[in-house]
Amino acid sequence: MAEEAQTTGVVVAAENGSKSSPVVFAAVKPWLVVEAPKANDAVQFYKTAFGAEEVSRVNHPKRKAEHDLPLVLSAELKLGSSSIVVSDLTDDSSAPVKSVVSGSVFCLETEDVEAAVAKAVAAGAVSDGELTEVEGGCCGGRVGRVKDPYGNVWQICAPAKKCDDVAA
Amino acid sequence: MAEEAQTTGVVVAAENGSKSSPVVFAAVKPWLVVEAPKANDAVQFYKTAFGAEEVSRVNHPKRKAEHDLPLVLSAELKLGSSSIVVSDLTDDSSAPVKSVVSGSVFCLETEDVEAAVAKAVAAGAVSDGELTEVEGGCCGGRVGRVKDPYGNVWQICAPAKKCDDVAA
Numbered sequence A, B: 001m002a003e004e005a006q007t008t009g010v011v012v013a014a015e016n017g018s019k020s021s022p023v024v025f026a027a028v029k030p031w032l033v034v035e036a037p038k039a040n041d042a043v044q045f046y047k048t049a050f051g052a053e054e055v056s057r058v059n060h061p062k063r064k065a066e067h068d069l070p071l072v073l074s075a076e077l078k079l080g081s082s083s084i085v086v087s088d089l090t091d092d093s094s095a096p097v098k099s100v101v102s103g104s105v106f107c108l109e110t111e112d113v114e115a116a117v118a119k120a121v122a123a124g125a126v127s128d129g130e131l132t133e134v135e136g137g138c139c140g141g142r143v144g145r146v147k148d149p150y151g152n153v154w155q156i157c158a159p160a161k162k163c164d165d166v167a168a
Helices: A039-050 A113-122 B039-050 B113-122
Strands: A010-012 A023-034 A053-059 A072-079 A082-088 A105-110 A132-134 A140-147 A153-158 B010-012 B023-034 B053-059 B072-079 B082-088 B105-110 B132-134 B140-147 B153-158
Touching: A023 A039, A023 B023, A023 B072, A023 B082, A023 B113, A039 A053, A039 A072, A039 A082, A039 A113, A072 B023, A082 B023, A105 A113, A113 A140, A113 A153, A113 B023, B023 B039, B039 B053, B039 B072, B039 B082, B039 B113, B105 B113, B113 B140, B113 B153
Parallel strands: A023 A082, A105 A153, B023 B082, B105 B153
Antiparallel strands: A010 A023, A023 B105, A053 A072, A072 A082, A105 B023, A132 A140, A140 A153, B010 B023, B053 B072, B072 B082, B132 B140, B140 B153
């Protein structure tokens, strides 16, 4: 169904928008807001656990005296073809939310689920039970699940099987 | 810093893993778990608000009598170059979490922030204040923020400016 051109952008007819031009989105980036000043630790965790690469970081301009490190306004990490953003929770008016974001669920596709789960656990994630065979979901076949130290759940699974429509 | 090859995969040395081969992740997919049976509505909302395209859907095999529609085990939507997964919360043991996931924050890059916000609001999102100029964060320049009917925050902003390191 999806056309080739749509792998890089989605066109939305903006009849109800303030302009008549279509709205095109580049990508969705999950934004993880952690309890300050843990963002720096979280960035390190995502690097170690998932091999994320830090692309950029903007520190909070106001450094509080009690903090050795400046608070992280936002750190952007590349993880596979996706990006995630990690921030310390601050009372800055430009902060995206006023509370810590936890309990989010992410799917991570990999060919080697066992190794990926072991690596994440070695880095400090908590394994959520045994690997299972799951139908449906973001990917198929063997599935592992870990919870990171910031309260988010990462479902690690193989990308192989396509989730085709299944009649109920 | 990021090399070209790393736009399609991240290699993690899995010294602590169960195998010696490196762990490679394809992508991160946010997984939105909504109160059953709202997943079908949520899919429609993300299509209308953000132009998401449904790639696949797996329904729950056990259809409850009181539901006109089968519950959604998972629906995968393409949004720009990213994918998101939407599910009804079920008591199925294979469900990624045991509670509704809300309060997640996502960054959506687009060239036309005003039109994108207007489109999302027309589809049922709630605008979170005026457009502002924000430094840092997932993208730069003009930023709008909307909350979707499922409790998630979408920060809509221009991808233009790079988030380079800024000394505190």
